[in-house]
Amino acid sequence: MTRADLVLHNGRIVTYDDVGTVADAIAIAGGRIVAIGSEADVRPFAPAGAEVVDLQGRTAMPGLIDAHTHVELGARARYIWSDVRHLDRAAIAAEVRRLVAARAPGSWIVLQGTYRQDLPDRAELDRIAPHHPVAIRWSMHMLNANSAALGASGIDRAYQPPAGSRVERDADGDPTGFLEEGFDLLAIPPTPQPTLRDALQRSLREQFLANGITTVYELPASADAVRSYQELQRNGELPLRMTLNMTIPPGHQPVIELDELLRSGLQTGFGDDWLALGAVKIFADGDEEAAAHSRLLSERPGGWGLFTRTYQQLAREVMQISAAGMQVWIHAIGDVAQEMAIDAIHAANRVHAGLRPRIEHVANLVTDPTQLDRIQAAGAIPVPTAAFMHGTAPDDALPPGALRYAYRTLIDRGFMPPGNSDSAGTQPFAINPFHGVYHMVARRNVRGESICPSEAVSVREALTTYTRYAAHAAFKERSRGSLEVGKLGDVVVLDRDPEQSPVEQLRDVRADLTIVGGAIAYERGRDPRDEEQTL
Ligand SMILES: [Zn+2]
Structure with missing residues (x-):
């Protein structure tokens, strides 16, 4: 019998497996879960010398995954x-x-x-x-x-x-x-790499780990950041697990030309459980007025959306990326850009199926609900970001029949939208997944105004987006996203049970302990610097 390094017991351990099992205890050895179930199931795995944590009835769940973020x-x-x-x-x-x-x-x-x-x-x-x-x-x-x-x-x-x-x-x-x-x-000179590396490590520890996040899908914006993550990992100093998703030009923050990437032979998943290559990211348009919205095309001269490439180029790139065995993420905010993304993915997915292509920001605003049929037919994963409800205008600004942050509809239709903060320094508080959970459940913006309340989901469903669905969106479902024997020992212990929390207090749910690979990587109150996360 495998001897555990860490045992958590006397808790309410919500496993997020596909039948909703709730366990009392869990044992982790060699970085992986070796037992989970009742006290009696797990006790034999806890030898003298194992670290044993009495949860005193607290709730634990799989380490949270931020499925689209900009750590750098x-x-x-x-x-x-x-x-x-x-x-x-x-x-x-x-x-x-x-x-x-x-x-x-x-x-x-x-x-x-x-x-x-x-x-x-x-x-x-x-x-x-x-x-x-x-x-x-x-x-x-x-x-x-x-x-x-x-x-x-x-x-x-x-x-x-x-x-x-x-x-x-x-x-x-x-x-x-x-x-x-x-x-x-802008011709801004590069930051010295050691300064950047230290900032990245601090951010991962103080902003992500301290919020119960054990895996992030990062969009690095520089080669120095990519080097820094590798250096941290080599030195055993990477606070949590990452995938690096590489943006190609045209568009901002490119880190590699598509031709170079294709020539390298690298594929999605290269790496290990700590640091792995993710997807290829393409910007199809921009944000706000730079998003390619059909209604803005004629609104005022010069105010139209910014396309980065023609449809033909996009379709060719998506086909090449898929042929090379890589996942693609397409940023598309405007409805015109989204339709281009859907079509390009549909064409590639017919030839190279199973690569789980994603469309980032789709379903934040659905002006034409038949779009969801096309996304389904194309085989794409829609990736809305609940955290943006914070600053969203109230429903009276919505076109008739439109949906916002359509989580209820997506989940009912069988989509698996991955939870994410899409944080890039603008709303750092939104890195806390419970901020997104609050918006998915409460359906209110920061002023308390209602945002498409019919799209509300339960707390369990909201947290499923940050666990199982997020794991699926990067082919990580065999190693994480639920607490099951054989998966990585990534667990978060919460200060309260979010499913029993008043809705208005969901944003206040805190991680007490964040465990990565069976090691306690964050403990609330142990290092006062980590409390910066609450700002
Ligand atoms: Zn983003």
């Missing part, structure tokens, strides 16, 4: 750039002045704001920072730059941005400083 961008926003999300415009100006005084002329100043925040424009930034390039981001999709930043980056009257990005111009043709999908256009 969030880490840069929090630990490398200046985080001004909570400041008003005058306070942001004061922060820029402080940074100008502290840094040599010519050195870059990057600030992270949040959606719809009132941020200083080019003229105001020029007055405060005439000799320092400054970029201030609403999100990874939109920013304001000052004249020094535009000048250092060669963005002038004659400049033409690459496909998928837009430089706003005034009536005279001069750039206003507002860039859409254009962060990569």
Whole structure:
């Protein structure tokens, strides 16, 4: 009999297996679950010397999975750039002045704001920072730059941005400083790699592990981040498990050309249980006005969505990626981009089935419910993000018949939408999966306004998106997503039972213990620095 290294007992251990088993105790040895069931089932596995944790009735469940996130961008926003999300415009100006005084002329100043925040424009930034390039981001999709930043980056009257990005111009043709999908256009020098590595490790520990997350599907934005994750893993310092999903150009944050990736022969899943190659990510359009919405195509000149490629190119790429045995994720926010993604996937999936192609952001807004039939026929996984309900406008702004964050409909139709934060520094609080769970169950935005309440799901269903469905969305269902013998010993112990929690308090559910591979990797209260996660 295998001797356990860690035993948890006297708990309510919700296994998230496909029949909804609830166990009292679990034993983990050699990083994997060796027994789970009643106290009597598990006791024989607990020799003297094993670490035994009495859960005292607390709830435990599989380690949570964030199925689409931007650890690198969030880490840069929090630990490398200046985080001004909570400041008003005058306070942001004061922060820029402080940074100008502290840094040599010519050195870059990057600030992270949040959606719809009132941020200083080019003229105001020029007055405060005439000799320092400054970029201030609403999100990874939109920013304001000052004249020094535009000048250092060669963005002038004659400049033409690459496909998928837009430089706003005034009536005279001069750039206003507002860039859409254009962060990569700025000539910001790279962060020293050790600084980046330490920021990534801190983010994984303080923002993810401390929220009960044991696996993240990351979208790295630089080769230095990819190297950093490997270095952390080699040194045994990677706090949790990751897949790296590689973005190809055109579009922002590309890390590899598709041709190079195809030539390498690498496939989805290469790596091990800690660090593995994930999918190929393609941006089909942008966000907000840069999303390719049919209703915006004619709204005002220049306000149309930003396509990164033609349909023919997209279809060819998806076919090539699938032929190479790789999973594809297509970012598509506007309905036109989504239909392109559905068609491209449908064509490839007929030839190379079983690769679980994903469409990111589909089902956040469904203007035409027949779209779900096409997604089903195409064999794609829809990936909405519940956390965005936080800032969503109330239902009275919805076109008639439209659905938002259609979790109820998706699950009833047999889809398995994976839970995710899609956090990139703009809403770091949304990394907590219970933030997403709250929105899926309560169906309210931050002002308490109702968001398509008929799409509500139960707490158990919401947490299934962060466990079983998320595992499935990256071919990880044999190793994680439920607590069953043979799977990885990744467990989170919660401070309360979310299924008994009042709905309004779901966001307050906290991880008491996060266990990765049978080792206690996070314990609430043990390291005060970890409590930063609650900010
Ligand atoms: Zn994203």
